Amino acid sequence: MVSAQSLDLSGTASGGLVYDSDATDGTVFTSSEVNFVITGAGQTDGGLTFGAFVDIDEAGIDDAEVFLSGRFGTITLGGIDPATDGFGIDDIGFSGLGVDDVAEQFKNATAGADVRYSYAAGGVTIVASAEIGDETSYGVAAEYDAGALSLGIGYVDDTNDGNSAVSVTAGYSFGRVAVNGLYSDWSAGSQGYGLDVSVNTGAATVTAAWAQATGTAADPEDGIGDAYGLGLSLPVSDGLTVSGGLGLIETDAVTDGSRTVADFGVTMNF
Amino acid sequence: MVSAQSLDLSGTASGGLVYDSDATDGTVFTSSEVNFVITGAGQTDGGLTFGAFVDIDEAGIDDAEVFLSGRFGTITLGGIDPATDGFGIDDIGFSGLGVDDVAEQFKNATAGADVRYSYAAGGVTIVASAEIGDETSYGVAAEYDAGALSLGIGYVDDTNDGNSAVSVTAGYSFGRVAVNGLYSDWSAGSQGYGLDVSVNTGAATVTAAWAQATGTAADPEDGIGDAYGLGLSLPVSDGLTVSGGLGLIETDAVTDGSRTVADFGVTMNF
Amino acid sequence: MVSAQSLDLSGTASGGLVYDSDATDGTVFTSSEVNFVITGAGQTDGGLTFGAFVDIDEAGIDDAEVFLSGRFGTITLGGIDPATDGFGIDDIGFSGLGVDDVAEQFKNATAGADVRYSYAAGGVTIVASAEIGDETSYGVAAEYDAGALSLGIGYVDDTNDGNSAVSVTAGYSFGRVAVNGLYSDWSAGSQGYGLDVSVNTGAATVTAAWAQATGTAADPEDGIGDAYGLGLSLPVSDGLTVSGGLGLIETDAVTDGSRTVADFGVTMNF
Numbered sequence: 001m002v003s004a005q006s007l008d009l010s011g012t013a014s015g016g017l018v019y020d021s022d023a024t025d026g027t028v029f030t031s032s033e034v035n036f037v038i039t040g041a042g043q044t045d046g047g048l049t050f051g052a053f054v055d056i057d058e059a060g061i062d063d064a065e066v067f068l069s070g071r072f073g074t075i076t077l078g079g080i081d082p083a084t085d086g087f088g089i090d091d092i093g094f095s096g097l098g099v100d101d102v103a104e105q106f107k108n109a110t111a112g113a114d115v116r117y118s119y120a121a122g123g124v125t126i127v128a129s130a131e132i133g134d135e136t137s138y139g140v141a142a143e144y145d146a147g148a149l150s151l152g153i154g155y156v157d158d159t160n161d162g163n164s165a166v167s168v169t170a171g172y173s174f175g176r177v178a179v180n181g182l183y184s185d186w187s188a189g190s191q192g193y194g195l196d197v198s199v200n201t202g203a204a205t206v207t208a209a210w211a212q213a214t215g216t217a218a219d220p221e222d223g224i225g226d227a228y229g230l231g232l233s234l235p236v237s238d239g240l241t242v243s244g245g246l247g248l249i250e251t252d253a254v255t256d257g258s259r260t261v262a263d264f265g266v267t268m269n270f
Numbered sequence: 271m272v273s274a275q276s277l278d279l280s281g282t283a284s285g286g287l288v289y290d291s292d293a294t295d296g297t298v299f300t301s302s303e304v305n306f307v308i309t310g311a312g313q314t315d316g317g318l319t320f321g322a323f324v325d326i327d328e329a330g331i332d333d334a335e336v337f338l339s340g341r342f343g344t345i346t347l348g349g350i351d352p353a354t355d356g357f358g359i360d361d362i363g364f365s366g367l368g369v370d371d372v373a374e375q376f377k378n379a380t381a382g383a384d385v386r387y388s389y390a391a392g393g394v395t396i397v398a399s400a401e402i403g404d405e406t407s408y409g410v411a412a413e414y415d416a417g418a419l420s421l422g423i424g425y426v427d428d429t430n431d432g433n434s435a436v437s438v439t440a441g442y443s444f445g446r447v448a449v450n451g452l453y454s455d456w457s458a459g460s461q462g463y464g465l466d467v468s469v470n471t472g473a474a475t476v477t478a479a480w481a482q483a484t485g486t487a488a489d490p491e492d493g494i495g496d497a498y499g500l501g502l503s504l505p506v507s508d509g510l511t512v513s514g515g516l517g518l519i520e521t522d523a524v525t526d527g528s529r530t531v532a533d534f535g536v537t538m539n540f
Numbered sequence: 541m542v543s544a545q546s547l548d549l550s551g552t553a554s555g556g557l558v559y560d561s562d563a564t565d566g567t568v569f570t571s572s573e574v575n576f577v578i579t580g581a582g583q584t585d586g587g588l589t590f591g592a593f594v595d596i597d598e599a600g601i602d603d604a605e606v607f608l609s610g611r612f613g614t615i616t617l618g619g620i621d622p623a624t625d626g627f628g629i630d631d632i633g634f635s636g637l638g639v640d641d642v643a644e645q646f647k648n649a650t651a652g653a654d655v656r657y658s659y660a661a662g663g664v665t666i667v668a669s670a671e672i673g674d675e676t677s678y679g680v681a682a683e684y685d686a687g688a689l690s691l692g693i694g695y696v697d698d699t700n701d702g703n704s705a706v707s708v709t710a711g712y713s714f715g716r717v718a719v720n721g722l723y724s725d726w727s728a729g730s731q732g733y734g735l736d737v738s739v740n741t742g743a744a745t746v747t748a749a750w751a752q753a754t755g756t757a758a759d760p761e762d763g764i765g766d767a768y769g770l771g772l773s774l775p776v777s778d779g780l781t782v783s784g785g786l787g788l789i790e791t792d793a794v795t796d797g798s799r800t801v802a803d804f805g806v807t808m809n810f
Contacts, residue, residue, distance in 0.1 A: 040540025310810025
């Protein structure tokens with residue numbers, strides 16, 4: 001027996017000001033978040049890696065997962081998301097202004113997940129998720145990453161609620177410019193479209209994003225319609241980035257049809 | 271003054287699949303748990319040891335205790351259990367299938383605890399617990415450990431609810447075999463009997479357990495009747511063990527009188 | 541870019557017995573608390589310091605804050621208190637017997653805070669706080685520390701609830717004796733007066749405190765009237781202190797007009 005266990009701390013935080021033209025009590029307010037992660041991990045003689053973590057945020061325990069990895073891939077239990085949950089477009093602003101959510105609301109159908117399996121080889125990552133027990137659903141996703149080009153396709157099926165979603169994603173980067181898109185088709189008759197374009201000038205990254213939802217909203221807070229965003233991210237040093245964003249949300253979830261959101265603040269990692 | 275304070279992290283985790291024939295929503299489901307402990311401790315010139323810890327699990331703060339130790343013994347405050355709480359038989363499976371609970375439901379009567387005192391010398395450990403304030407109860411236990419042989423006797427008295435319990439426990443190990451038993455007599459007219467037998471083959475440990483409750487259930491979820499379990503525990507490396515269990519629970523808490531439970535998974539420590 | 545990020549653990553704990561003549565269920569009970577803090581921090585080339593922490597106690601997440609410091613001062617977001625919250629007199633006993641609360645209940649008016657700014661130079665510290673968004677209030681405080689002498693003045697204004705408070709504090713230490721006082725005037729027609737005197741004999745510190753509230757109570761649990769306290773604090777070693785206190789609370793919040801409180805226990809830091 002070999003002892004190669006370790007315990008580790010890591011963390012991220014963010015804080016700043018947020019503007020929301022649709023807020024009922026004061027359109028400007030502060031936002032701050034902390035996330036500290038305690039991770040335990042170990043390795044066996046035979047090449048297995050095992051571990052667990054707990055994610056502590058300002059409100060309590062945000063997530064806890066247990067994993068086991070080997071040549072067969074990685075199995076994870078705990079606070080798991082469906083296989084397609086990683087698909088999406090860039091969020092705008094330090095606090096997440098919600099532009100991306102308009103396009104992303106359909107990708108997981110109404111599925112959850114209890115267990116995830118992933119396997120990566122030769123630039124391809126396969127992810128499968130399943131929800132078992134009181135509710136049942138499953139999901140599969142395949143992602144291909146060739147450096148400048150990335151492609152992904154995924155399917156989730158909420159078998160006990162009887163709905164499913166297919167999503168495709170594609171990204172391409174050329175020099176200082178990166179483009180990334182998402183399309184989701186939900187069996188309830190809805191579609192989500194998202195696109196982001198980033199330009200990294202070296203000193204800063206400017207990101208523009210567009211999202212559209214058609215059909216019936218999966219999340220009433222996101223609604224059906226369009227959303228636009230423009231964000232700026234300026235690394236100050238290792239661990240500290242100044243970020244700001246501006247968004248226009250024009251969905252039927254907005255009282256008068258048009259909502260302006262903006263934020264300015266910092267993000268940190270430790 | 272001498273500074274000898276320290277802060278330390280430790281952790282355990284488990285995850286796997288559970289089968290329960292009596293489950294209303296899906297008989298197979300996943301189970302995972304994490305437990306990370308932050309401990310602070312220090313020592314004085316005069317030989318006192320002091321410390322505190324908080325136990326963080328996937329749902330929040332599971333436990334927090336403060337202790338002070340010296341030649342006089344150890345006093346502990348916080349999330350304390352009655353003096354007899356350490357008595358019991360082996361649980362079966364990585365997730366705790368509940369076989370042992372049938373026998374153990376009477377050992378603490380209906381008592382809680384706010385403070386614990388323990389003193390150990392010459393293989394004998396004395397534990398006393400008390401609940402003071404809005405509810406009152408007390409407990410005492412003595413355990414003797416002579417290596418191969420261990421004996422314990424305990425008494426708890428819930429003075430404001432007017433009930434008490436006497437428990438005795440005995441264990442003996444010879445070579446690769448260990449036997450351990452528990453008997454509890456609760457003043458409400460109930461008895462709990464438990465027995466486990468473990469065989470450590472070197473590569474793995476096989477454990478068989480039997481539990482019986484007679485009289486009136488202390489915990490309606492455990493009920494009155496018999497429970498049987500068989501478990502296998504296979505250490506893979508330092509920190510990683512594969513475990514599985516099979517249980518048959520035949521108490522009046524089970525809808526149709528007989529419930530089969532099983533699990534298979536891993537336990538980790540960091 | 542320079543990497544100078546770090547993660548750190550620290551902690552405090554306390555435990556002991558408390559007596560309260562006014563308690564409805566048992567006048568003697570145990571009290572214990574733990575507080576472990578995970579802190580992440582970093583520095584930039586340009587002299588900025590940034591960081592965040594989360595404070596974990598026995599019940600959950602007690603506090604989380606994010607800060608950014610530079611020559612301009614320090615901005616903090618998260619679980620913030622109004623600028624005047626640091627004003628006060630010594631609490632008595634290891635568990636906080638509440639003598640000080642009688643005098644301190646008016647200092648923050650009914651204001652909260654979302655963001656705090658502080659700047660220190662030449663012994664003077666300026667603190668400003670603001671609550672923005674659904675509720676609005678602000679606060680300013682100035683404190684001067686010249687070693688033996690300390691002075692402070694602060695004002696908080698709960699603009700949407702329409703009340704404010706002015707507070708002044710002064711402290712002076714001469715040899716082994718330290719005196720500290722607080723006066724608060726709340727616009728609702730209430731005043732809080734507090735005084736503490738400490739004598740540090742080298743081996744121990746004895747503290748006497750007096751508090752008085754007149755007008756209308758800001759906190760019904762504190763009430764209007766007088767409170768007196770006497771405390772003893774005895775450092776045993778680095779990290780371990782034995783503390784005890786005795787208090788007499790004679791406010792209209794006490795059922796029969798006079799309540800005796802006492803405690804005895806230990807405080808620890810790691």
